[in-house]
Amino acid sequence: MIALPPATRVWLACGPTDMRKGMCGLAVMAQEVMKHNPHSGAVFVFRGRRGDLIKLLWYDGQGLCLFSKRIDRGKFVWPIGQIGVAHLSAAQLSMLLEGIDWRHPERTWQPALAG
Incomplete structure (x- = not known):
């Protein structure tokens, strides 16, 4: 992915989009x-x-860029039953592109209890 x-x-379009x-x-x-x-920008x-293809549109300052990714197994995690727009952070976008559930990421460690 380009930095x-x-x-x-x-901005994430919540409903399905015609990928044509x-x-x-x-x-x-x-x-x-x-x-x-x-x-x-x-x-x-x-x-x-189908959920296995996403497209990203981005203006880089010189022109519009169109990126697409088709996931081999599974589906990209998407808001269900919502219509409209959702705002994501850059970290959530990275998780989305990796096929990780960006809505409920879980830590692999637990913070130490103060005591």
């Missing part, structure tokens, strides 16, 4: 459905109905 600037905002859409179609969705400027994330 994003630290203050980059990440390309850069222009997704930019229109970002603007009209998600109500955000696709040239703002934010990352817009879209998932298809």
